[in-house]
Amino acid sequence: MKRPGGARRHAWLWGWLLVTLPGLAIAQTSPKVHELMAAPDTVHRGFFDASLKPVLTIDSGDGVRLHTASGNPKYYEGLGVPKDKIPPDLYRVFQGVEDNLRWDHTLNGPIYVKDAVPGDTLEIRIRSVDVWLPLAGQSFTPNRGLLPEDFPYRRDRALFLDLEKKTVDYLPGVVLPLKPFWGVIGVAPPAAMGRVQSGPPNVFGGNMDNKDLGAGSTLYLPVHVPGALLSIGDGHAAQGHGEVCLSAIEASLKGEVQVILHKGKRITWPRGETATHYMTMGLHTDLDEATKMATREMITWMTELKGLTREDAYMLASLAMDLIVTQVVDGTKGIHALMPKSIFQR
Structure with missing residues (x-):
């Protein structure tokens, strides 16, 4: 299907x-x-x-x-x-x-x-x-x-x-x-x-x-x-x-x-994706730690998916990745990171 x-x-x-x-x-x-x-x-x-x-x-x-x-x-x-x-x-x-x-x-x-x-x-x-x-x-x-x-x-x-x-x-x-x-x-x-x-x-x-x-x-x-x-x-x-x-x-x-x-x-x-973005998630009782988790997950995914070095993926994330507060009320808080697909030519 x-x-x-x-x-x-x-x-x-x-x-x-x-x-x-x-x-x-x-x-x-x-x-x-x-x-x-x-x-x-x-x-x-x-x-x-x-x-x-x-x-x-x-x-x-x-x-x-x-x-x-x-x-x-x-x-x-x-x-x-x-x-x-x-x-x-x-x-x-x-x-x-x-x-x-x-x-x-x-x-x-x-x-x-x-x-x-x-x-x-x-x-x-x-x-x-x-x-x-x-x-x-x-x-x-x-x-x-x-x-x-x-x-x-x-x-x-x-x-x-x-x-x-x-x-x-x-x-x-x-x-x-x-x-x-x-x-x-x-x-x-x-x-x-x-x-x-x-x-x-x-x-x-x-x-x-x-x-x-x-x-x-x-x-x-x-x-x-x-x-x-x-x-x-x-x-x-x-x-x-x-x-x-x-x-x-x-x-x-x-x-x-x-x-x-x-x-x-x-x-x-x-992990997730939309038509326009790759998505990683950080889940932790501390919102700062959730932010780190989502970012580390995106760095890891970009090294796997696009062949980037961790250093290049980290620096790219600082330029193109958005961090979104998913929710702050479920005990374990959520951050999701969004990396646009449109920036990649291959």
Whole structure:
């Protein structure tokens, strides 16, 4: 399956892999497209765990059409939203959930990728992503967010999204465009880590909250357990870099990803790319350390990909690479580095 306009964007990866790793398992010639609808038996909430049983098994190169759900109906009922304004799909997905938490991290998966083993890399091409349901939420809570000393209380909002105009009337005179993406895309952590909460992103990806990983982008994740065990969710209809109050517009999304396995291609941390930029990520509780991580990762990638010396890659980064604050509210903070593709002639 080929994505329109994607061949050029990924030619660098395939060419390099074919030269350096001739034993790679290349994506199958006739991939399937699977459906994975959020349902009580196809989601897990608030954690990653290598012991989870997969809900779907796919081959390298297959596509997965997703409908992910954010928004426990009991949460919206508690805000005074009439039941007839709450989409029936949310009642279906959250059947059996007794509390009134919003449960943004209701994750579809895990998805088992055949032949994936530790030391491989998973490529997730985000072919499309759009808003699915019109009801969404946003909040800040005590002791969280960037400014807990300024806002030591809680505020919640229910928002109704215009699915045709792709906007939301956020405040009187304030209309926001919807730019959806999945805040959580992650594989299972190493088994030795056990069950980990999905809040802080880590070596397995997870809650990166990276608004630049929207439709047309690609994410690369290191594989830590057999089958990789990929999970996706935490739909964001709109978010700024930083996500400063703790919450995006938390929404239910739909879209399609294609998953490609790269055998024997080991990376240390998540990487990504868009049509115009290479992307590396730094994840650390200290924002300065996250900045260093993202920069070191870009230097390493440019030496691998473009044959630059580390010294040349470092100096080039000072001229052409941008450092973006991904988010500052998930405990583990995020920085992503963007290097433009247009500067390279080969």
